[in-house]
Amino acid sequence: MARGATILHADLDAFYASVEQLLDPALRGLPVAVGGGPRGGVVLAASYEARAYGVRGGMPGWRAAALCPRLRFVRGHFTEYQRLGDAVMAVLRDVTPLVERISIDEAFLDVSGATHLFGPPPTIAASIRSRVRAEVGLPISVGAATTKHLAKIASQVAKPDGVVVVEPGTEREFLDPLPVGLVWGVGPVNEQKLAERGIRTIGDLARTPSSAVERILGHAVGARLSAMAHDEDARRVVTSRRAGSVGAQSALGRRRPDVEGVRAVLAHLADRVSRRLRAGDRAGRTVTVRVRFVGMRSVTRARTLPEPISATLTLTEVAERLVWSALADAGRDAEITLLGISVSHLTDQRVVQLELDLRPADPWRPGSVPGAARRAVDGQVDAIRTRFGTEAVGYLPAVLRGPGSVPDAFRELAEHEL
């Protein structure tokens, strides 16, 4: 069956760093790191000039500075990232409504219905690149292929600032020499496992029996690889997707947990999470907390409740119990470096609201404040914040911000739609 390379993957190059170089011409051509600094914090993004020195996102600032002494650290312009990312998506939606945005800076497009208007996929890819450059001012790479997975690999190969089209029938010769790490689901751990068996390229992988691959990587990743090899990969572009969980976490530096400190941090996290739930008319049944200890070891504790919750106070109380149960298992002297809360098993809040006050007392829904009162308080707080801003009102005085913690505007960039 004839099928063109009509799935595109468009991916902005070093997005945050490119925006900084766009906003401040003095930074162009220089190694730039967004976030962090020579004495702490973490690098959120690195320009290609910085990457040449080995600087990467997620790297501690001091290490980046050691690798590249002339590295320019800049604070992020987070609201600009949102605005410019949206502007790029608008360009893509000019081509086709079939746009699946998968993060702030990348998206899949299905252009099979757009070729009669705009020409074949390579022409569309080139036009997207030149329009984004001209109208937004940013470099973007585009991959085109018959499937999403392949289009994404193609855009990675195209970077920086390039285009790669994998014409139908040429998939094998394109893929075979590429490193296995370009495959979705093959990260550092799996790459190492494969390398230990002499498998370094996608071609090596294709020549390995699928049963052996599944033994190494597990059933799911193995099956995905085999689907790719047989061109049975996903091609459907999904234009909207609801989140399956909502969470928030905070790095704390290093501290010995005490009741007041833990409660303050959890109240802040629960406030962030529950506010987003209510804003999306959602509620969730499963509460998961994460506690990270010195040395990066972390544990989780989860509890599935009989009914979904979205009240700030209820979420705080459940999270507090879970955290202390994790801490009890870890021993009293353990120092912690991070606390996180996540709510999953989401349902539509409207459906369950009427039931909330009819149930008998439940040890996992404790407290003296009845559900109706909690909803009323949350509703008023939400309304005040809508009118006067997030800082106008809250359950607790401003929470202790660690030196490395990131601004809320950065957190919001990564939030998924509820």
Added chain:
DNA sequence: TCTGGGGTCCTAGGACCC
């Protein structure tokens, strides 16, 4: 100098039900 924060998906074991 000592490692962010938002998510998704998978695996494995146990409880429980039929």
Added chain:
DNA sequence: TCTGGGGTCCTAGGACCC
């Protein structure tokens, strides 16, 4: 007295992605 197999839900941990 001891026994099967399938399905669902829950929990904990971990790999991975941006």
